[in-house]
Amino acid sequence: MSARQFKVVGTRPNRPDGADKVTGRARFGADWNMPGQLTGRVLRSPHAHAVIESIDVSRAAALPGVKAVVTAADFGEQENRIVPAGEMQVNLRDVTRNVMAREKALYHGHAVAAVAATSDAIARDALKLIDVRYRVLPHVIDVDDAMKPDAPILHDHIRTEGVEPRPTVASNVAKRIDFAKGDVGKGFAAAEVTIERRFRTAPVHQGYIEPHACLASAAEDGQVQLWTTTQGHFQVRGFCSRLLGIETSQIRVMAAEIGGGFGGKTVVYLEPLAIRLSQKAGKPVKMVMTREEVFRASGPTSGSVMRVKLGATRDGRIVAADATFAFQAGAFPGSPVGPASMCSFACYDLDNIKVEGFDVVSNRPKVAAYRAPGAPISAWAVESTIDELAQELGIDPIDLRLRNAAREGTKTHYGPVFNRIGLVECLEAAKASAHYRSPLKPGAARGVAAGFWFNVGADSSAAAHVGEDGTVTVISGNPDIGGSRAALAMMAAEELGIPYDKVRPIIADTASIGFNFVTGGSRVTFANGLAIINSVREVIGECKRRAAKLWEVEPDAVVWENGEVKPASTNVGTFEPLSLAKLAASAGKTGGPINGHSQINAQGAGPGFGVHVVDVEVDKETGIVTILRYTSVQDVGTAIHPSYVEGQMQGGAAQGIGWALNEEYIYDRNGKLDNAGFLDYRMPVASDLPMIETIMVEVPNPTHPYGVRGVGEVPIVPPMAAIGSAIARATGVRMRDLPMSPPRLSAALDAASPRLAAE
Template identity: 80%
Template sequence: MSKQKYKWVGTRPDRPDGADKVTGRARFGADFNMPGQLVGKVLRSPHAHAIIKSIDTSAAEKLPGVKAVVTAKDFPEQPNLIVPTGEMQVNLRDVTRNVMAREKALYESHPVAAVAATTDAIASAALALIKVEYQVLPHVIDVAEAMKEGAPLLHDNLITEGVKPVPTKPSNIAKRIDNVKGDTDAGFKQAEIVVERDYTTQPVHQGYIEPHACLASMAEDGQVQIWSTTQGHFQVRGFCSRLLNIETSQIRVTPTEIGGGFGGKTVVYLEPVAVMLSKKSGKPGKRVMSREEVVRASGPAPGGTVHVKIGARKDGTIVAAECTIALQAGAFPGSPVGPACWTSFACYDIPNIKVIGYDVVSNRPKVAAYRAPGAPISAWGVESTMDILAQELRMDPIDLRLKNAAKKGTKTSYGPVFDTIGFVETLEAAKNSEHYKSKPKPGMARGVAAGFWFNVGADSSAAAHVAEDGTVTIISGNPDIGGSRASLALMAAEELGVDYDKVRPVIADTSSIGFNFVTGGSRVTFATGLAVVNSVRDLVRECKVRAAKTWGVDPDGVIWENGCAKPAGSNVGEFEPLSLAQLAATAGKTGGPINGHNQLNAQGAGPGFGVHIVDLKVDRDTGIVEIGRYTALQDVGTAIHPSYVEGQMQGGAVQGIGWALNEEYIYSAKGKLDNAGFLDYRMPVASDLPMIETIIVEVPNPHHPYGVRGVGEVPIVPPLATVGNAIARATGVRMTDLPMSPPRLSAALDAATPRMAAE
């Protein structure tokens, strides 16, 4: 419908940064250089858990060509203070320890020292000269093991939050959260059928193709410049300011083009170290991670355990649901267990819900956000259990979900009551899709699952400037990770009534626009989009004032239509419309440059729901799964640029397929990662997949002028269970542990075969 309603919104023009990105002109994190720059390298712990008894850097410092060496001693101690970052919360005391280990190395490849040298070879040689004395400690990798009494403790002072009475002894359980709606004990008494299962998931890496990289320079006057590939340059500035005790406005961070992030580039690893090396050496320095460093030491999404219990009546009405989730936080507290809990049953209108979450530390790299953080893990458990329920009730899985679907007015387990949402519409679109109506091809079986994400608002700033010729620049502060320049320009063109190519979107550095929260949580097109629309409205208001001045009338007598100021009616007077170009030409006489601004904390993010359908085949001998057909459906509110909306849905679905079928971290008995590269950490490649069909559902968000909800997170939530549900229907074997990789799946099929033969 939006296609008729709008001139630009809902169209598919070329993206503003397209030519740069197909010609190699676009400059990413590793593509920036400064004269005289040094090469930075990081020394990392070879142990999963060890006390750092001493670090001797003297030999490295003496090596010709070495200009600086830093260790944790160079970074000031930080308070025990929680600050928001991206979609997660972090503790400054822990961040500084993650950037550079202090008392202990808490995971293999934890940074312990860094050098800046004139060449790569000298920097490498210097690392080899740093002598670190370790006292190796017992380690723990698995989340269930880490929760046990007597497990090796990572932090002597970690007392579980959220438990009463307050524990007297430290443990690896950082936090427990409880989410209760109604009374599940009473609810389960009404149930005629109860399904209960345990599930596990493995950690997975975001897998962005561009490694972390930055260039940093601290000048003699204390001013700092950083070029960084990040989802949030304002967060990079904030962390560097806090971790290095530098006034925030002294730091200018320019976001480079970003080669994927998916949540993993909302935190800092390199930047504070690079600035400290620059400070000590007096030279700018560049630091680029190797792929191996990315996998070993940057945040994966957590693995975890999920226990699910769902009770229903025979007609499919769910009366009670419980879920217990324990997530690996990595070496420091702060897994996305909160969102994992809150999203778990958000798709359904269930009177009695109890969700318990545990945040558990272990000797792994600290987790970072990954697309809908936490949600795919709980959805893997809940949506698999929903499928078992549908099978036991002999109900169509979409009908079971329709019967229990959350709608406007449904109260969530975590508090809010849903406003207008489109889950029912998405389920109905799935049911009516050509894919669902057709029979799977011979040998193929079908799976269905749903998913939810809140979508996010938060802080954004934007400006709209009219150039001397009447063309417009839209300035915002969120790195464009997958086409947001295009969506912002489309909304600005629509609002202004000018052509898309008359609007040029740019992404400003931290000193050139007001604060913007990270690119994440599916917030940019919604929240920054809102700031852009409001800044254009501010610009239009100013244009009306200028037209009124030109005509000698009251500004209230001027309207804005099709990119021109016009008299509101004949009573105002007979005036020819004034275009942006005409207003710009006379701006000097009517009050100077014409600009608009807006800053806001965007409220009213519209929740998103998705439903995925897969047809797949399982090779019983090898355990290899062949995806035959895949359809992703999602309520996106309004698709501003449908091609990039489809792209988000397709990309998220494929990341989820990788999570379901192949991706995992394999640790040795010594707690060392055995598959730290793209060869053994197996992400989906083109030949693993069919086309990913998309069906965009549009139930506009009433809290956004164009109805935007946000797109990027939801599509990674359903695939895990979608694939698992199809495998269960293909083989009769219900997989509960991820990944459903060929060795695991063939082992499960082998184990099940005698039992099935006996049946």
């Protein structure tokens, strides 16, 4: 595409939702209330794995103030059918069992029953009166234990898919997948250096600050209204429709402002329960999870066990790459091992690649999407091994990556051929950065890693309405989790040629705009942006037709420039340009209101690449790692609102730092989660982080009119390997298991240096 001069795109105006958020006017999930509402509470399994022999709710139902009780018996059986949910696939048969346990409780915290009562205290008391008889079964938590032949089996119906011949006995391995390109055998035979390493990661939670919350109101005529904190109110509508047997047109879902999602709010937990309770009670029902419930029962991302083998020539050409990834899915199949396997070597243009992945169930909460699902996990293994290869070969880690980097025309091991991508530009920008060229302070060391995420497009609907004064409302249907409202309004203003403050973006409910896929896959600014641009182009086309009508000329004899219709040339005649305001004022006379609409399945999302550079210092006595300096470099296509793009690059790095250094789920011997709170589930606090520096590389996506690429997910992919490599270079000890927490790093340092430890 030609380099376009923008007027609005690339500036940094205040976000449209900013004033409401800083003054407390914004209403998040738990801020919605209705007269007469009840409080809903969930009874959760105290066991990691148990048969539910019986549930007696009679004493709870009889408690004064209790208006409804539901169990699995209130939800119909679902067919064994896979439907998309955000960036993940889910099986409806499993979804209904995850929101309410049926035959078995499959993890500590699994919902077993729910009540609605006139007060929270009564609801909590009612939970104590529900009598559940469990038969406790042996449980399994970790992925390698779950894969053993004698492991306790979670689901008797699971036969490992992707294995020939199809197994005849039940397994916790739900699926085996593989990808291949070239011939790794031949590749390794040609290698002068081969290294093979094993890695582990701990499951980590998205850690959104706002717990799941919703308010459901089911009316006597069957209509349902639902306010909820979600990344996709259309998906909530879809799930509730299927799980509850209500037609979509009878459910109207309003997306609240959202206090973070990171993928974790693309599925349903409370919503079907709140609606069913409301139907049974005849009153609105509000449900809000505690933080403990968020940890015990909502989706983290997978923990994993991985193996990576690389072969290279002495001059740094990687000639073969082979990996195995086994991912925990939680209690039901559906880990992100697929995207992890695809992203694993996507940064590299290699001739010979083989990847095998396993999707494994265990007695943990079902995983949900988390920012570039799976990619940070496989990148931890692959990028750490690449760094070791660089050390082995004595090649600068950026140079080694440049030597093997994917470019336009690279055919990936999972199929597609890249069009214009910006990895090489990112590597070059990182190498040229002030950070990378700065000297290290004594004892410190520097790590580098690259990362990839596909980015997606998908179903999008949008509209642009011109008000009677010529200002514009743009309407979309995706909750704004990363500044998308600002970006959409800016693109509309740019396209119309009017100031940003003449455009107001809103997020419509499920009854007020056409279908939209979830806010996920870094898709909204790209895909909704396309739909918004198309809607605005319809408005422009309509304006031209109206002006042509007024001027009594052919529509193609007028042009749209800087927010006005003008004659295309002096040949057309001499007319005063008509602004949007003038056209709007006379709209009634020229054909009625001026609006535009668009509904698309957006294709051509531009792949995203990033390179992170980090300096660390390690306290060798305590194992405490200090992040001294951090730079996030990323191909962002075109930064519509650079501040919000930088915010994504910083936020992803911050989450990755937590994943690298401290975050993990800790289970006790009985399979109970022991750290279900922010005190002992250690996400970084502000004082743990330096200012995250950003370098935006802009390689426009050729398939978007403004060159937009998704930017939200790539920045969580490189941090763990960048930090691990910096630690390895600082201490001489390569950590291969996450998190690299002080006790673990200290133990590894002591093991590597027994003399010091003995002192």
